[in-house]
Amino acid sequence: MTRNFPFGSAPRNRQRGAVLFVALVMLIILALLGITGMQIAGMQERMSSNYRANGLAFQNAEGLARNAECVLEELTNRTGPTPGCDALSEPQIQRACETGFEPGGWAGSLNLTTRRAVTVREVTGCIAGNDDIAVGTAPINDNPNPVYEVTSYMTDDQTNPAAATAVDTIFRP
């Protein structure tokens, strides 16, 4: 029996050519290319999505910090309410100094399930020589020069969070 060799020393009269082979190879290459391209595209999309999530989370966290600052400014100036300034209510402001609060640790203790959190501490009387710490001399809301630490944490999306960012500012209204 004659064996047909598609390649090599095949009989002359046999079909000759590498088109199919080439085509197949090309096909494989193209497939590989396609797959790689797809992979790249997917990766790109994942990357951009992540980037977006992170960016969104950052913007959200920064927005939350700004929102809190807006509330603080309103409280200090006795103005408002401005629409959108609702990150916290006055009772949520922490007034003590040596509470062991550490912004990084606080943010690290949160995960995506928290989605949105803000901590506002009045630190006016925690800074050496900045303000007095006398008790009973005046209402706390009538300090003309308060200093706040605003720490905000927020995810990119409130229903399907993918990323979270925390921002910490020292703010003087």
Next chain:
Amino acid sequence: MASRQHKLVTAAAALAIAGAAGFFLTQLSAVQGRGTLAQAPLNADVQVPPAFIMAVDDSGSMTFEGLYPGDEQGYWNDLAGSAPNGFFSGPNVLHTTGRGAYYHILPNGIRLDQGGNTLNTATPPRLAIPPLDLFGFARSPAYNNQWFDPAVVYPPWKYANGTSWPNAPITAARSDPRADGSAGTRGPNPAVLYNFTANEDRTANYFAFRFQPGMRLPRGTEYYIRSDRHSNGCGGLGTSNATRNSWQTITTTAGHLVTTANNLAFTNDGSNRGGGCEYHIRYFPAVVFLPILSPPPTGFNVANRVLALDAGGPGVNLYKYELRPGNFTSGYDAHIQNFANWYTYYGNRNRAIVAAMSSAMLEVDNMRVGYFSINRRSGNNPGMNSGDLLMRDLNSGGRPLLYDDFFTLRADGGTPTRSASVYMGDQFRRTDSGAPIQRACQVNSGMLFTDGFTNENPTGGFGNSIRPVGDSDSGQPRPIGGNGNGNTIADIAYSFYDTNLRPDLPAGLVPLREACNNAPVSLRVDCQTNLHMNYFGITLGSKGEIFGVNAAATSDPYTNFPNWSVTGTTSLSPKNVDDIWHATISTRGEFINAQTPASVAEAMRRVLASTSAGASPSGGIALTGSRIGTGSITVVPSYVSRNSGTDWYSTLTAQTVTTNAVTGQATFTFAWEAADRIPAAASRNDVWFGTPSGAQPFNAANVGSLANLCNSPQSGMSLCTPTELAALGAPGPLITLEDAIAYLKGDQSKEAERNPGGTLRFRTTRLGDIVNATPIVSSPLDNYGYQSMPAPFGGASYDAFLAAKKLSNRSMVYAGSNEGMLHGFDGRTGVLGGIERFAYIPQAVLGHMGNLLFPYDPLRGGAQKFQHRYFVDGPLTVSDAYFGGRWQTALAGSTGAGAKSVFAINVSNVSRNVGAMVASDRLWEINDQDTSLPLAVRNNLGNVLGRPVIVPIRTGSGSGPVTWRALFGNGYNSVSGKAVLFMVDIAPGTPVVTMVEAVEASAPAGTNGLGNLVAIDRFSPATDGTLTKRSRDGFVDTVYAADQKGAIWKFDVRAATPTNQTVPLFTTLQYTAGAEAGTRQPILGGLTAAPGPGGGVLVYFGSGSFSFNGDVSDTTLQTLYAVLDRGTGGTVARSSLLQQTIISTTGGFRTTSSNPMEAGRNGFYIDLPPGERFVGYPRIESGVLFMPTYEASAPTGCRAVGNNWLYGLNALNGAAGLSAARLGSPTGTSPGAGTGALNLETGGTAPVRDVAVLTSPRLPPLAATATPAEVAAALAAQCAMIVQVAGAPPMYLPRACGRQSWRQLQ
């Protein structure tokens, strides 16, 4: 954050003409902060003496004895004899034209118009009104203002040393008290003597009365005709020798009518004396006629009064009261003596003005006075130009010489008021060393006393042509502006008001009255800051063409503008009176129509008072909304002392604060003034007073008796007895308890000077002086930060309380004043603001409130019965507190130096929009007299001058009981003399008092007392439950307090029974030389604390005192301190502090050192210059420590003493902190690098106690259309804080604002 409420309290400054009260002069101790607490502000008698020039009329008309409505003489106008009383044209209406010139009442044996010197041939002659009952009006004070009024006491003249001239003998009262023939006497020489106990029947020449045709001698009249006057008799009488030169009696029923036929010339008389007949009449001279409805003289038996028909005109009858012993049931001696004194010392205008001047000037101390009579100017005094007036300084022995001048006042010249006014004003323009104006801020007044009309024209008159001033008031608004006519008295006076009198001195320094700051400024107010003269006129009932004619139309010339006449060259016209009136209006003086001799003294006192009241700088400030915005208000009290320190009053002014969004400049706008809005006494129902068990409405039934207003057990506080108080009503009815209560509640109807017949002390406003109990503002938005507490206090409980408060409460302003009450005013702006909502009289001060009734007594000069005492004068505090199972708001205050008492009030009810005080709102009052308190409490409690705080304290463990307590130092001069921290549970009922003593083993000698304190929170519960963890839990556990001997104590109040302290945290410098050797710098000022390096606490305070009698003159070294408590125990040595120094003082700025903090130092200090001390409250804001200091001596510029400085230092190392300050505005001048203190131009002399700091909101982004100038302004203004003290211009300091740091954590 110690801000808001007490921010800047200068204990108000006061201008006091004040005769220094006696207690003030006793400066027993050479050491500050020792001895007796002063009972009046120590700066009260410090001021630049005003200059006052008196021009007194010495014209011949000053001898007249009549002063009728509208005229100084009576006119007889009844030739027909038909009218019942021909002096009258109708009921009560006197003729103003007619026969005769009846200027006199009691003839004195000389030609009344000749003065005993030269024969005056003027016509018509001056006559005395016959002593007939029909002519009773002439002897009635109701018609003749110059006649004796039995309701008025006529004290004899006063000598310069305050002693009286002798009482006039009732049987031989002299017609002039001065020695016969001595300078100033006028009239008969020797003086005529009147016997007021017997009939007057002298028959010597010129003791007769002239009867005009138409007059009728009624039946029974005894008459005497001198044959040398009427050789043939007159009017059908005395027609025979037998009936001349002897006493005869009219017997015909109809009496005897003098007719025109009897209008005879006189024999033996060289002049034309008009017509009529002269009869001597036998009459009783000590007589007074009063209207039917007037009360009779006290003690008069009304059965013996006689009805005098038609004596007040047709159909108007008067009662005739003869002052005879038999007519009185009691009091005859006093009445007849008063009558004799009246005649001798007040009988004519000359004598009355001397009486008025001598009594009115007696009480004036702090003034330089020039005196001249308008016809005679003093001149040729040594060292002066001819004609220069000698100014006499009443502070340094000028009074006797001034009185010598008074007593020689003559009465014989013209009335050159126009040139006298020029002369007066020109004196103020002098520049020689004896010039009336010595200081650029001096207040100056001129006073013209005249009884009549000008009789000169601008180019004639008294030997001088008048320096023309032209139409100086041209173009001024009515009623200032004249009528285009120049050189009137108004023009002359206005030129001295409008033109700077001393261009060689700095201009614009004369202090302004408060009203000048409140737009719109009324024309009535003197807002001239250049040196000027206020012109005062006193006239004796004169009427002008406008003035006095229509009372309604002339009562307020600023509303009904008078139409000023042309008066420049007018003489002897009623227009001259209008001209003087115009002059007083133009120069913001006062025109006083002194209707009776007694009221002359009163009017002069008002002139003097006006001169001295001048400007009163503002006192303290309370504020809410220190971040400027909606609801930001400041409340400023100021107090003034006048009337020789008898009229102490306050105003309490609220201003809203706004800020310019671009420039950051703060603007203060007047909102209300509380003294104006105190309810009328009758409807002022919310006044309460303390009782041992609570509080009761302040009314007669509850107070019980007058004795309860005078029974203060504290020695020297009460000056009254119930009998004295009751007798204050004299000569009217006795003062009853109801009267006293009404007065104390603000009823002004019985005030002397204010109302006829008033006898109680005059109060300019019904709000007593607010000195140390400066206001605090309590806003419904106030949050005391208790949310973080555990239940049941914190969280929702406190949140709900805050929400309810915000919804239904109003702002309140609380202030204690020295008329005995703690006041709660409505703090809202608008029409409700400033209305008093309640007042509370502490139990401990009720017992000396009787003092407040004593009036100013002109006869007592500088030694008034009334003396200033403190009542509710301690600083106040307000806080939310949880007691009785719910959140409430409580106020705690003390009575300061007024009593040894501290009280607490639940103000939850009164601060509701519709709330009022109820009896149970008085929580407690502890005082040294309450025997239900333990003896130790009573003995330890002194005069609490420090500011209390109301704070929560948890004792024992983390689960221990929590109570809100009032904390305060025990105060000074307690019985025990210890330094004790008082902690009193705020809850009502029997006060639960916890006392912690501080006893230092080697303290300097003398008694001690704990003053101010600062409470802080350092610990929270640890895991084992003890209160030892170094963090804050909202409960106070550490208290720093300062004592009188200069030790700072640290109290640990975590235990239920805190341990007594024996080792102070710090002691101040101990003096080693002088009278004060061995003592230490006292600490009476406030404290504050801030977090320090290394977890420590920096405690800030300063030394010095300005509360004890000896403090003013003491110049011992005082110091500002910051001491670091590292929590290691032991006493910090002064030597371990970093020293900062004052390097130089230039132009109101002090350069201070900026030495860097060194390792191991425990804080810093800065020594003050001699005389300077710290008595205020420190304030830390954005890292800058503000400390006001007070320099109680060393005159600078215009201010005699009382100089305030404000130190601004870095709070950590004391380095100079005001380098970047801007004065006056955000772009104002900067004091320059290294500035650590600046002089506060408060315009007052009182110590500034607090520093207010306000901030404006961050600027919003500017609009796109903003101009470059706006951008520049905004850049300059952004993030400034406004530092202010009362009275001084604001200072702007940059602050950090916006985001200070940012980081992303993940």
